[in-house]
Amino acid sequence: MNKPLILVTNDDGIHAPGIAALVSAVKDFGEVVVVAPDKPQSGQGHAITLSEPLRLHSSNIFDGIEAYECSGTPADCVKMAKAIVLKDRTIDLCVSGINHGANSSINILYSGTMSAAMEASIEGIDSIGFSLLDLSHDADMTVAEKYARIIVAQVLDKKLQACRLLNVNIPAVSENEIKGIKVCTQGKGIWVEEFVEALDPGGNKYYWMTGKYKSFEPDNESSDIWALKNGYITVVPSMHDLTKYEAIPQMRYLEKI
Amino acid sequence: MNKPLILVTNDDGIHAPGIAALVSAVKDFGEVVVVAPDKPQSGQGHAITLSEPLRLHSSNIFDGIEAYECSGTPADCVKMAKAIVLKDRTIDLCVSGINHGANSSINILYSGTMSAAMEASIEGIDSIGFSLLDLSHDADMTVAEKYARIIVAQVLDKKLQACRLLNVNIPAVSENEIKGIKVCTQGKGIWVEEFVEALDPGGNKYYWMTGKYKSFEPDNESSDIWALKNGYITVVPSMHDLTKYEAIPQMRYLEKI
Helix, strand or coil: CCCCEEEEECCCCCCCHHHHHHHHHHCCCCEEEEEEECCCCCCCCCCCCCCCCECEEEECCCCCCEEEEECCCHHHHHHHHHHHHCCCCCCCEEEEEEEECCCCCCHHHHCHHHHHHHHHHHCCCCEEEEEECCCCCCCCCHHHHHHHHHHHHHHHHHCCCCCCEEEEEECCCCHHHCCEEEECECCCEEEEEEEEEEECCCCCEEEEEEEEEEECCCCCCCEHHHHHHCCEEEEEEECCCCECHHHHHHHHHHHHC | CCCCEEEEECCCCCCCHHHHHHHHHHCCCCEEEEEEECCCCCCCCCCCCCCCCECEEEECCCCCCEEEEECCCHHHHHHHHHHHHCCCCCCCEEEEEEEECCCCCCHHHHCHHHHHHHHHHHCCCCEEEEEECCCCCCCCCHHHHHHHHHHHHHHHHHCCCCCCEEEEEECCCCHHHCCEEEECECCCEEEEEEEEEEECCCCCEEEEEEEEEEECCCCCCCEHHHHHHCCEEEEEEECCCCECHHHHHHHHHHHHC
């Protein structure tokens, strides 16, 4: 069998420690190509760049690994990787991360890390987003890297089959506190925003978004939120079909207008 | 019954003709408050602004309507509307649009219009995104505005019940060519990107994203893509739970590592 072609990307930017850990985790499995943002792109969701030009430059940041930095969003990186860098070669796996910070529960929607992985999954590529529950730049990636390697080995072997996208989150605990890997549902909850108000040096008011996550189902043992709190690495099989099929019959009242 | 409180937003910016049409469509149904981006934010997906301050200024652009322009993304607008402008008053309905351009099929993921509506739906608010299949700034909004009014009247009356989010697309045809309203599934397909390469005035290469939509199921009469091609206004009941539940048993092989 040919060596698998693995695309690596992220949303914290090509200079973030998390992507170095992910490159290290996957580099022995096949041919690795990195296309990542040239600057942090956290919270970019599934943004794409249509009204501005994009830049793409090769980078020697990872020793012996073909790498490019892109001026666009995480989703742009995947599109450019596929169309320009890899010229529509078959990509066997796309991995995104390791994100500095959680992408469990509703965070999947805001996450650039997960959007990059989702973009690849839309293209029919098996894709995994990895996130460590530690926002700091200096987060210890040792445990996350180890489990990323374990999960990637399994997925390259068994493939994702009925699913094309995994959302993997890793609790920020030492290795002996990890209880195992748990396949979960996307925990139900929201961010309750608070906006810090202040005046800029010119005396103009500004707002800065912050907030607290609120779970709607803290005791649901099948949710990623519960499992992460209880020391598990979580894997949520995910998708991009947002149709709420069960609501279709009910909404047919709109057809009778 | 109290007059319903209706939040209006969009992604093309507060100065776009589409939001004026939507304000006009809903203003007689209740108390209308507009919080919209101060500039175009198309393709922003579910981006949120965490690393920069946000600005919010009142606007008198809509005669007799309380309105604010926000420096952030469409999702930021909804968060600021809820937390700052409306100070957690109960919002009965959030409408987003009318977008200049389609948000059918996979476009729901890239769309700022739909992300604003989805953000409101995450907050438990009945939400509808409206999009007209005409990208031009001067698009004729007459038919779209008329049907937005009809659909909003129904939803205010009957509520969304099991669903919190509708993705409504309107074909760019004259009124007598509209076949009716059809409740649909999110059509399966992708954008096949092409990147136009050129040199900037400084001689540096840039890329500009363009592409063509490719349907995977052009003959599926339950999909929004088919229905729009055949003259229907489409309504896709949508959601933010991205869990692919049916893949959970299959992925349990990861738990045995």
